[in-house]
Amino acid sequence: MEESEKVALLAVAMNLALFGIKYGAALATGSIALKAEAFHSLADLVASLTVFAGLKLSKRKTKAFPYGLYKIENLISVCIALIIFYAGYEVVMEVMTTTPTELKNSGIAISVLLIAMLITFCFSKYEKKISRKINSPVLLADAAHIRTDVLSNAIVLVAVVSGLFGFQFDKIAALIVVVFIAKTGIEILIGGARVLLDASVDYETLSKVEKIILETPQVVELKTLTGRNSGRYKFIEADIVLKTHDLDRAHSIADSIERNVKNEIKHIEQVLIHYEPQQNETMIYALPLSGDRESISPHFGEAPYFMLVTFNAGTKAADKVEILKNPYINTEKSKGILAAELLVKNRVDFVLVKTNFDSKGPHYVFSNADIEVIITDEELPELAFKKLGLTVNLHLSEKEQLVIDICPNIRL
Structure with missing residues (x-):
């Protein structure tokens, strides 16, 4: 049995016990507010049973529901909200139709309420902790529901104690309980309805997914990114442009992105990647240059400069020449790797070495x-390009030939 199901069963047992002792105390004391609280606990019992059933059902996948029944958790959250509203209605009706009487056996009522407050407070804290650990919306809703019992019990306790001094606050206390019940019900109802209506996942999750996708070297562009909740799980969908025309390679990249997202973000059920190849309007060639900026350096990582030459698609003559200073030339280790990553960030297509x-x-x-x-x-860049059938004019004026002294992560 999963941890969430164990918590739900504990909630069933707790609410059954609370209903019994509250109803018995209400009969012994004649308190309207305490009787309302007993029915409130009965409603909690029904809610807890519904939670347990929902947790059991939500794990199943069928041919009719291939994406799972995870939203049953959110549907049940909405049902719990309706149960909460009904409990509030019952309290109001009790207040409106019952004639107040002097409370009897107040000591029993006080003892029962103190015990109920302690039990519900501790259990709501425990259930909330578990719900956040496993990201279960239905347990989180139930924890919020039970937490209102602490407040309502406290109000009824004040009414009972006041009755000892001749103040009849029983009905007022019951109505105040209704306010707490209604507030909790509205919050749970809105949360469950948002998921059922496929509202977007939270901004923090989407930002993490976006970062993972854009850090993938082959991703040229992230066109769209959307996500939705389903129960405790999240479904992510992205449209990306990849720097490859190989379908097998593109599929492998998409699989890698999916694994990275699932490894770094909890409770991701599915990552659906739509990919398309980059339609190159330009092709960028890079090569390492020696200190004279005229010859090709025999050392890649230790080259003081890199030449970037841009060709428009379908043309053989260079459109632009840029010379980048190598910011890693004085780095003790991994010069070659860092220099290679710099060229990747500059969207290079070919490297001549x-x-x-x-x-x-x-x-x-x-x-x-x-x-x-x-x-x-070849020793000279123009001869290397000539062998490839490309033409590069390296005799440019100072205004035409751009020397860029850049930070490693900035592309001008």
Whole structure:
């Protein structure tokens, strides 16, 4: 039996015991407010039984309900709210139709109320803790419901004690209880209805999912991101643009995003990723430059500069040349990996290098980001591009050739 079901059964037992002792005390004392409280506990008993049944049913999946019956928890939360409203109605009717009488055996009433307050307070704290731990809306609703009993019991206790001094506050206390009952019912009703109407998941969850998706190197754009609650679980849906035209690769990337989201965020039932390949209007080539900014550096991570050359789709002549300073040249470790990650952030499509770094850090960075590495034996960038059938004019004026001294995470 799951922890949530055990808590629900404990709530059933507690409410049954509270109804018995409150109703017995109401008969012994003649208190309208205490009798109302007994029926309130009876309503709690029905609610707890409904909670337990809902927890059992919500785990099932059938052909008719392939996405599960998780929303039964939220439906039951709404039912609990209606039960709470009915309990309030019963209290009002009791106040309106009963003639007040002098209370008898006040000591019994006081003892029963003190015991009830202690039990309900401790149990509501325990149930709230468990509901947050397992993210169960129905247990959270039930905990809020039981918490109102502490307040209503306290008000009835004040009325009973006042009766000892000749003040008849029994009916007033009963009506005040109704206010607490109604407030709790409204809160639970709104919360359950929001989920049943597929209101969006909370902003914090969507922000975490967005961060995970955008940190995936192959994701070029996050077009839409939506989510909904279903019981204690969340369903996420995203439309993304990927830097790959390989369907198998795209499927693998989507699976990886789904795993990362489920690993980092609790109670995610499903992550549905719609992906499409990037329609490249430009292609960006990168290569490491030596200190003279004219020749290709034989060392990738230790190159002082990187040249970025942009070509418009369908053209063979370069549209733009940028030279980036390598901010990691003086870093003691992982220069190559950091430099590779810098180029990934700058949306590079191809990297030209003089030395193959298979099985090294930069290779895995580029492979994971679907960046093709091209080996060249040329010394000069223009000759390397010429071999690829591309034309680059490196004899640009100072205004045309842009040298960018950037922070590692900023793309100008």
